[in-house]
Amino acid sequence: MVSDNSSRSGRPPLGLLAAGGAAAALVLLPVAVTLANAGHAGFGAAVALLGRGLIAQLLANSLGLILCATISCGLIGTAAAWFVERTDLPGRPLWAVLAVVPLAIPAFITSYAWVSISPDLQDFAGALLVVTVSYFPLVYLPVAAALREMDPALEETARTLGNGPWAIFRRVILPQLRPALLGGMLLVALDTLVEFGAFAMLRFRTFTTAIYSAYRAGFSGAEPALLAVVLILLCLLCLLAEQLVRGRARYGRLAHGTRRAAARYRLGRWRPIVPLGFAALALVTIAVPLGTILWWLTRDSSAATATAAAAPADVAAAALSSLGLGLGGAALTMLIALPLGVLAARFDGWLIVGLERTAYLAQSIPGIVVALALVSLTVHLIRPLYQSVFLLLLAYSIVFLPLALVSIRSAIVQAQPRLEEAGRALGLNWIAITWRVTLPLAGPGLGAAAAMVFIAVTTELTATLLLAPIGTQTLATQIWADTSTLAFAAAAPYAAVLAALSLLASWTLARRFGAASVFTPVGAAPVGAALEAAV
């Protein structure tokens, strides 16, 4: 992480600063509305809510699930990463890809698949299965990267000092994996807290589903708002812990020379067996969800509990509105995030660091909280905006601002001022420099940012469910509606199109920019950004 101090100088233009400030304020808006709504309820309502034991039950549910899910994801992710990176496992490139694919299948699709297989698979067991299956790559990716980065000389030295493979793993590898492992596990925890659709389908009560049912039951804004405040606090805790873990335990590599590839352990007689484990993992994480969708596609609608059929025209209409919202959401998010990205990449100072961190706070504001806050704001104050497409796009922009900001920032960093100065010295004016220097350098990264937001918006469920204009159905909301009425066969075409879209778009993006660029856990960003800002 080389920071070029000379390139981060001067005062930012006021207009840019204002635009960046507006983006940060937008993130704080739902928090402020939620706090205000919770405040309206007053002390009495809060005590009454606590007295009903609802919060205690939700806490027990959420924390119990988080504990089990982080452990299972930690074990599976670390084991998979170790086998792929450090052993002579046959078919490593294949398993490396298959270990990441679940990230491109939205959790509520996985949830739909399992629920439709067996209605018994509900509540805690189902939730744990779906969360583990969907989120273990969040541990796999950073741990695999950390294993690749590790200097093989460390293990060799430990061997000469009398340590066998297990002692080396415990004394040398594990301590160095700790930041990546804990960071990944905290991301799993954060995503588990924020997830709504998957749990609602499994009838597992967490804060998000409780907020939704309180809202649907027509309670005043108070109860959902109070629950939302607790949820935001929990998310914030995860986010802070994640930053702390990554920030404190950054060992880095001491050596900077060229490095040999690490020697791989021979699996020996386990060599035919371990691939079976990976195959089983791929079966559970990929083949079952996708296979179930295909199975329902070939089934007559009467095979499901509820017999509804999807007309091809409806599927096409839903796909079109998903794509349209994806394009609109990506455009608005980029527009809002770009000034802040430029500020963060090019300028220094407490104000800019503050604005950037505020924007990253959006990670700890669940989509359902953002949506509810916008609903209550527009219903009470700006009625015409309620259930408008613009409001929905605005919600997407808030939820996916951090996702866009990470990529925009690193894209702008690619186009170093030094290179622009070189262009200026060669006699180019600013239009020519933007066209011939900045855009070619930053363009691909900006494109990747937009594409990532596009994928995320297209597969988004929660905010869409609450904010979509009357009559607008997307692929996600249709799957939701059909699954709610147990019309699994009717949901299948929508799920198939959505999964295909997401996989195809992710695959294209990964081929163009490398898997790491697509699946960068957003949580990694604020630390990197904060560290660079601190240097």
Add this chain to the structure above:
Amino acid sequence: MAKLDIAILQKAYAGRPVLHDVSLIVEAGTLVAILGGSGSGKTTLLRLIAGFERVDGGEIRIDGALVAAATLHKPAERRGIGYMAQEGALFPHLCVADNITFGLPRAARRCRDRVAEMLEMVELPADYAGRAPHQLSGGEQQRVALARALAPNPKLVLLDEPFSALDAGLRADTRETVAAALRAAGTTAILVTHDQEEALSMGVQVGVLRDGQLVQLAAPAALYRRPADAALARFVGEAVLTRGVAESDAVQCAFGRLSLPPGGPTGSVNIMVRPEQIKLTAAPASGDVAAVVKAVTFYGHDATVRLALKNSAEEVTARIFSHVAPQSGAEVWLRIEGEVMVYPAPRPSTDAAV
């Protein structure tokens, strides 16, 4: 302290031979430097001795005990060998003291006496014990790496280009400390390097690896003065090569008539002298050769002088102290001091390729 015995070692990667028939004996308590360019197989040799890789053929014995052969492989962790990697490879998550005691039995790890002792041996202050590796300079990291390697009292220490990542000033300093610590510990050691100065100054014996074969193993002075062939002469230091005709006790060449020790090749030969063996004078004595100074390159304490020999139109380079360097264009006389080496040159047409 142990004797290392390597016999006709073979190693190939994917059918490509990397080491071929390497035999080497390192006497107990001595340091042998293995000198070789990139791809010479020197790192592979070290990794085979350490036990990181398996040998294809031949034997490695430590203190007479067989540790590696085609059908036998004692794992690295049970060979009792100290290893110092290229850039130290200190465990970044452990402090200096924990790094040093890493290889000790669990009970001994808590005892900090050994830490102080080892820090003193590598000439680091005792209060370094609590520091993190990233707080140390490159040279200090290397010293801690050596202390860590020596702490369990290994029979043999392997040093894999330990100074290559350090800058020049630090390198000389660290090299001296390491040499002193190794002497104090009395450990048998093998140092692998591509730096001939390092090999010559540190090794009791220096072995040269070329294309996977040990071309020569000799004391540093012998290796420098009497390299086995002309290519080796160029690899170990700079060499001036010219052709001549040898008789039993002398050779006739562009430098005049030079005496030879008896028993060497006769007939058409290549003659090797070191640039510093060429002495320049303004006033000729008998047997001196006339030359014109074409260029002088100043390096500081010494300088190289490019000379065109008048009688043969050959150009040679001499290395002399800079304060006696002549001007470019001056006429000088030169004479060869000390012993010269001759190599048979069977086909005169190939000498350009030497």
